[in-house]
Amino acid sequence: xxxxxxxxxxxxxxxxxxxxxxxxxxxxxxxxxxxxxxxxxxxxxxxxxxxxxxxxxxxxxxxxxxxxxxxxxxxxxxxxxxxxxxxxxxxxxxxxxxxxxxxxxxxxxxxxxxxxxxxxxxxxxxxxxxxxxxxxxxxxxxxxxxxxxxxxxxxxxxxxxxxxxxxxxxxxxxxxxxxxxxxxxxxxxxxxxxxxxxxxxxxxxxxxxxxxxxxxxxxxxxxxx
Amino acid sequence: xxxxxxxxxxxxxxxxxxxxxxxxxxxxxxxxxxxxxxxxxxxxxxx
Numbered sequence: 001x002x003x004x005x006x007x008x009x010x011x012x013x014x015x016x017x018x019x020x021x022x023x024x025x026x027x028x029x030x031x032x033x034x035x036x037x038x039x040x041x042x043x044x045x046x047x048x049x050x051x052x053x054x055x056x057x058x059x060x061x062x063x064x065x066x067x068x069x070x071x072x073x074x075x076x077x078x079x080x081x082x083x084x085x086x087x088x089x090x091x092x093x094x095x096x097x098x099x100x101x102x103x104x105x106x107x108x109x110x111x112x113x114x115x116x117x118x119x120x121x122x123x124x125x126x127x128x129x130x131x132x133x134x135x136x137x138x139x140x141x142x143x144x145x146x147x148x149x150x151x152x153x154x155x156x157x158x159x160x161x162x163x164x165x166x167x168x169x170x171x172x173x174x175x176x177x178x179x180x181x182x183x184x185x186x187x188x189x190x191x192x193x194x195x196x197x198x199x200x201x202x203x204x205x206x207x208x209x210x211x212x213x214x215x216x217x218x219x220x221x222x223x224x225x
Numbered sequence: 226x227x228x229x230x231x232x233x234x235x236x237x238x239x240x241x242x243x244x245x246x247x248x249x250x251x252x253x254x255x256x257x258x259x260x261x262x263x264x265x266x267x268x269x270x271x272x
Contacts, residue, residue: 015240019236033227033228034226034228035227035231038232038235038236041235042235042239084243084246087242088242088243091239091242092235095231096235099227099228197243201246204251205250208250208257211254211258211260214257215260215264218265218268221264222264222268225268
């Protein structure tokens with residue numbers, strides 16, 4: 001409990017520090033102006049969301065291999081946290097796009113693959129509600145989760161492989177890309193903050209799964225008596 | 226400060242989603258904890 005409170009306090013403090021850095025430390029971008037400040041939150045949340053889906057993928061693989069419930073709990077936990085992140089990415093992106101592109105949305109490679117990613121993990125959660133038997137539910141959703149993760153590298157590399165509407169990568173984009181040093185520091189600080197915040201959400205959400213398991217055990221015990 | 230309202234909208238909506246998600250976790254945790262307590266109290270009576 002103390003560790004959870006400590007993690008929550010650290011995550012909250014970091015979020016406040018990141019908001020301060022985004023608005024008061026990062027310089028205003030010359031072409032786009034103040035709207036570019038959405039980038040720090042939008043891109044950092046996208047990176048954290050992809051990392052959370054990677055943890056979900058690891059949980060799914062481990063469940064298929066070892067068939068231990070804790071890996072199923074990790075999978076569903078990370079799927080929910082990842083969906084929250086990608087929902088934010090899909091909303092903040094269009095808010096940035098309207099003043100810059102003149103449109104909220106277009107079906108380009110990055111936007112479409114991200115939307116498909118969101119749909120895949122929503123399907124993962126829906127699939128779990130359709131199967132009653134716990135072992136079968138865990139196995140089928142783990143297999144589906146492994147399949148869903150295939151879209152994550154596609155999302156990441158889409159702006160490297162295809163030149164469509166979404167801006168080319170400014171971080172790890174090769175020659176000709178890059179950020180102002182202060183912008184870069186602020187961005188990577190945001191990436192760290194979003195990872196810590198997602199770790200906090202994962203810990204809290206995992207407890208829900210553990211408690212659900214306890215309730216099931218106690219109910220079964222009560223039925224026997 | 227052109228588009229400052231859009232920047233604030235993006236941050237408020239984004240953190241709003243995280244906040245609502247966190248509240249749903251807190252609510253689910255509280256419901257399940259009370260269910261665990263109820264079942265634990267019920268079991269010794271049955272014994």
